[in-house]
Amino acid sequence: MAVPVFAPWDDPTQKPLIQFKGVTKRFGDFTAIDNQTLDIYTREFFALLGPSGCGKTTMMRMLAGFEQPTEGQILIGGKDMKGVPPNEREVNMMFQSYALFPHLSVWENIAFGLRRMNQSKDVLEARVEEMLRLTRLTKFAKRKPHQISGGQRQRVALARSLARAPKLLLLDEPLGALDKKLREETQFELMDIQEKTGTTFVIVTHDQEEAMTVASRIAVMDEGRVIQVATPSNIYEAPNSVYVADFIGDVNIIEGAAKRAGDGYDITWAEGVAPLHTRKEEGELIAIPDGGKAYLAIRPEKVAIHTEKPQGMTNAVQGRIIDVAYLGNLSTYHVRLANGTMVRAQTANTRRLALRPFTWEDEVWLSWTDTAAILLAE
Amino acid sequence: MRRLSWFNVTSLTLGFAFLYLPMVILVIYSFNASKLVTVWAGFSTKWYGELLQNQAFLDAAWVTLKVGVAASTLATVLGTMAALVLVRAGRFPGRTLFSGMIYAPLVMPEVITGLSLLLLFISLGVDRGVFTIILAHTTFAMCYVSVVVSSRLVTFDQSLEEAALDLGCSPFSAFRLVTLPIIAPAVISGWLLAFTLSLDDLVIASFTAGPSATTLPIKIFSAVRLGVSPEINALCTIMISIVAVGVIGTSLATKRAAQRQKRDEQAAARAAG
Numbered sequence: 001m002a003v004p005v006f007a008p009w010d011d012p013t014q015k016p017l018i019q020f021k022g023v024t025k026r027f028g029d030f031t032a033i034d035n036q037t038l039d040i041y042t043r044e045f046f047a048l049l050g051p052s053g054c055g056k057t058t059m060m061r062m063l064a065g066f067e068q069p070t071e072g073q074i075l076i077g078g079k080d081m082k083g084v085p086p087n088e089r090e091v092n093m094m095f096q097s098y099a100l101f102p103h104l105s106v107w108e109n110i111a112f113g114l115r116r117m118n119q120s121k122d123v124l125e126a127r128v129e130e131m132l133r134l135t136r137l138t139k140f141a142k143r144k145p146h147q148i149s150g151g152q153r154q155r156v157a158l159a160r161s162l163a164r165a166p167k168l169l170l171l172d173e174p175l176g177a178l179d180k181k182l183r184e185e186t187q188f189e190l191m192d193i194q195e196k197t198g199t200t201f202v203i204v205t206h207d208q209e210e211a212m213t214v215a216s217r218i219a220v221m222d223e224g225r226v227i228q229v230a231t232p233s234n235i236y237e238a239p240n241s242v243y244v245a246d247f248i249g250d251v252n253i254i255e256g257a258a259k260r261a262g263d264g265y266d267i268t269w270a271e272g273v274a275p276l277h278t279r280k281e282e283g284e285l286i287a288i289p290d291g292g293k294a295y296l297a298i299r300p301e302k303v304a305i306h307t308e309k310p311q312g313m314t315n316a317v318q319g320r321i322i323d324v325a326y327l328g329n330l331s332t333y334h335v336r337l338a339n340g341t342m343v344r345a346q347t348a349n350t351r352r353l354a355l356r357p358f359t360w361e362d363e364v365w366l367s368w369t370d371t372a373a374i375l376l377a378e
Numbered sequence: 379m380r381r382l383s384w385f386n387v388t389s390l391t392l393g394f395a396f397l398y399l400p401m402v403i404l405v406i407y408s409f410n411a412s413k414l415v416t417v418w419a420g421f422s423t424k425w426y427g428e429l430l431q432n433q434a435f436l437d438a439a440w441v442t443l444k445v446g447v448a449a450s451t452l453a454t455v456l457g458t459m460a461a462l463v464l465v466r467a468g469r470f471p472g473r474t475l476f477s478g479m480i481y482a483p484l485v486m487p488e489v490i491t492g493l494s495l496l497l498l499f500i501s502l503g504v505d506r507g508v509f510t511i512i513l514a515h516t517t518f519a520m521c522y523v524s525v526v527v528s529s530r531l532v533t534f535d536q537s538l539e540e541a542a543l544d545l546g547c548s549p550f551s552a553f554r555l556v557t558l559p560i561i562a563p564a565v566i567s568g569w570l571l572a573f574t575l576s577l578d579d580l581v582i583a584s585f586t587a588g589p590s591a592t593t594l595p596i597k598i599f600s601a602v603r604l605g606v607s608p609e610i611n612a613l614c615t616i617m618i619s620i621v622a623v624g625v626i627g628t629s630l631a632t633k634r635a636a637q638r639q640k641r642d643e644q645a646a647a648r649a650a651g
């Protein structure tokens with residue numbers, strides 16, 4: 001039985017929950033967000049990923065209502081949000097600093113938003129208890145924020161922002177203050193809670209692994225613009241630019257001139273060696289004029305390393321091992337090609353150290369398949 | 379504790395003597411049984427009893443109390459509002475002028491403040507009395523309150539207020555439910571400071587008081603011109619106690635707030651680290 005795939009962005013009958021339509025945000029003469037158009041769908045776990053200062057927090061603050069777009073429109077549930085103040089939006093935000101109220105107990109912090117909803121006392125108390133259970137905080141209900149650990153505070157902030165059952169939950173670098181192990185646990189907890197509550201999550205992060213783990217789709221941002229929006233696997237396997245390929249994971253970039261050849265392109269990258277070949281399904285191939293500048297992006301784990309010239313491989317290049325990084329389960333070989341280009345090849349360490357055939361200064365061959373490399377125009 | 383050298387002990391003693399000897403003498407003579415201020419004739423509390431019989435002093439005390447409570451409350455409200463604008467509004471045209479104008483009365487000679495208020499009241503045709511003293515005291519106490527409150531607001535994390543808005547509060551209820559309880563120690567210190575200032579003000583009060591309303595400092599000042607009486611000593615002793623309680627209360631509140639903030643910051647740093 002086929003499990004229905006969650007992909008509302010591919011379904012033209014679905015209406016997006018959030019629409020950015022040509023949104024520009026300027027602070028003085030500084031453009032923080034530049035003509036942004038973006039759709040986010042109900043029940044998505046949408047990640048905004050980008051380096052510090054690229055405008056992620058500004059996007060969130062516009063959704064929450066703390067900032068107004070300078071130009072363009074933001075729609076939530078089809079309704080224009082222009083002039084709607086934060087307290088009248090069905091949106092809640094978990095702040096980067098958590099912003100827990102220091103004078104209130106954990107219980108009162110979680111109840112704070114519910115008290116603004118004119119519910120009966122029983123309903124309110126039941127909801128607070130439910131949130132405490134969901135975030136495993138029942139034991140700490142009476143404590144003040146300064147009497148609990150960082151991880152617990154993070155969960156209070158989450159419980160508080162979920163308590164009002166918002167349509168949309170905004171999480172601004174929610175796990176930034178946690179150590180690595182706690183962060184990984186919390187990522188799965190977040191996904192679990194998102195699934196249980198059915199809330200749409202928009203999460204901001206500058207940690208690409210975190211985005212890959214939790215998100216249904218990722219928007220990679222740079223200097224106020226979204227460069228690519230795609231599922232984690234598409235972002236990784238089919239980046240649309242060198243920037244995205246480089247931002248997500250490790251990548252080798254080989255620069256050259258492209259020329260249409262057979263079912264793909266030949267890339268001339270150095271003198272006196274055979275061109276590299278790349279192909280894709282028809283329709284997925286980008287158009288590059290003959291002789292135009294092009295980049296080949298190849299992930300290190302897709303590069304094989306050999307002692308002899310491999311037979312029957314179109315893409316085989318020779319070089320010398322400059323460095324070996326031993327990571328336990330993996331080893332990365334840094335190989336310098338004849339024209340000085342550095343290429344990394346990664347292999348799983350299935351054999352004991354002494355049995356591995358490559359070491360520093362060895363002359364080796366690197367190869368990859370026709371479909372392993374991605375051709376990029378920019 | 380490190381032992382102090384004889385030099386340190388001497389300078390400490392001299393310094394404190396210089397500051398407090400006059401007051402100590404005043405307090406001691408308030409318990410003098412003799413009517414002659416300069417002749418000690420044994421311990422007695424009779425002057426305190428007589429003070430309670432003196433209707434003129436009691437009336438002045440009542441006026442002073444009314445003025446103090448009303449003016450410091452008004453000054454606290456207005457001063458807190460001014461501090462909010464100064465700290466929050468970021469840059470707006472005329473900001474430097476505005477903040478300068480709020481703090482100017484701090485350094486303005488009281489005589490000038492008093493005189494200008496007097497001229498204002500005369501030109502507006504306002505009868506001078508309790509009401510005008512309240513207004514005058516509010517004016518000069520307000521800037522002290524705004525200094526105290528804005529120094530607290532500078533370190534206030536504004537995302538707390540945004541969180542309150544995000545959770546459904548109107549801007550006013552966000553202030554009432556989140557900002558105000560957190561900055562309350564500073565607001566209380568501001569109030570106590572304003573109250574103390576109002577209590578012992580002579581100059582501005584004498585410009586703005588009318589025949590119908592006399593404050594204690596004015597009363598004392600005019601009584602002393604006819605000669606110092608032990609009754610006045612008793613009255614001053616009471617005022618010294620009230621001011622001392624106010625000042626100590628203010629500094630304790632400020633210190634506790636600072637300690638709490640430090641503790642919170644340390645806890646936050648531990649959580650982040």
Ligand SMILES: Nc1ncnc2c1ncn2[C@@H]1O[C@H](COP(=O)(O)OP(=O)(O)O)[C@@H](O)[C@H]1O
Nearest residue numbers: 027030032050051052053054055056057058059
């Ligand atoms: N209120 C503001 N006034 C002026 N500049 C701002 C303001 N808020 C953000 N910026 C600027 O906008 C840019 C994007 O900020 P932000 O959205 O916080 O980035 P990110 O969250 O991706 O690190 C930064 O260069 C920042 O300095």
Ligand SMILES: [Mg+2]
Nearest residue numbers: 056057096172
């Ligand atoms: Mg940010």
